[in-house]
Amino acid sequence: MVVRASFAFDLGEKHVRVEGDADGAYNSIEAHSAVGGGTKRRIHMQYLLMLHSEEAGWDRMTDEQKQQGYAAYMAYGEALKKAGALLGSNRLRPSANSTTVKVENGKPQVLDGPYVDSKEQIGGYYLIDVADLDAAISWAARCPGAGHGTVEVRPVWLMGG
Numbered sequence: 001m002v003v004r005a006s007f008a009f010d011l012g013e014k015h016v017r018v019e020g021d022a023d024g025a026y027n028s029i030e031a032h033s034a035v036g037g038g039t040k041r042r043i044h045m046q047y048l049l050m051l052h053s054e055e056a057g058w059d060r061m062t063d064e065q066k067q068q069g070y071a072a073y074m075a076y077g078e079a080l081k082k083a084g085a086l087l088g089s090n091r092l093r094p095s096a097n098s099t100t101v102k103v104e105n106g107k108p109q110v111l112d113g114p115y116v117d118s119k120e121q122i123g124g125y126y127l128i129d130v131a132d133l134d135a136a137i138s139w140a141a142r143c144p145g146a147g148h149g150t151v152e153v154r155p156v157w158l159m160g161g
Contacts, residue, residue, distance in 0.1 A: 044129045046087065046156035047136035052120040053149030055094050072144040080128060085139065087127040095121040120149060127156070 061069065080086035095114040102109050114121065126143070130136050133155070140151040 044131055045133075045136075046127060046129050046158065047133070048154045048156055049126040049128060049136070049140050049143060050122050050152040050154065051124045051126075051143065051145035051149060052152060053123050053145060054119055055121050055123065057148060069144065076142065076144055077126075079142070080126065080139065085128045085130050085135075087129050089124065089126040091124040092122060123149070 058066065058069075077086065077089060080089075098112075098114050100111040100114065123145070126139075128136060128139055130139065133153070136153050136155075140146060140153045143151050145151050
């Protein structure tokens with residue numbers, strides 16, 4: 001269950017309203033100046049859209065289906081760019097090319113392959129900057145990956161500094 005909270009506070013000449021989840025992930029921040037009517041400025045939030053799909057699915061497609069799929073992803077990326085929401089995106093190499101690293105008793109353990117053996121793997125991602133979780137979900141629903149896999153929407157927890 002996601003608990004959402006909204007609060008506002010006054011910083012002298014500036015008013016700030018913050019909306020977020022109980023875990024501390026902020027969905028939106030809005031600030032405006034109280035002097036002379038001031039201008040409102042909305043600070044968008046970053047979300048990572050992770051595309052989970054069956055890796056072998058692409059190999060089973062015909063050349064025509066691959067071309068259509070490629071065109072759909074290119075159009076989606078262009079729509080994100082045109083909206084000013086796209087911060088970055090990439091495809092990932094197959095999970096067989098991954099390396100897993102963990103530390104046990106102070107020593108790194110390096111394993112070839114993915115950490116988890118599952119039917120679906122993360123095949124790519126889009127890092128987007130949008131107003132709130134609802135906007136991120138809307139973009140995820142339009143992603144071609146949602147039609148043949150799952151698009152996980154995760155808020156980015158920005159590190160200070």
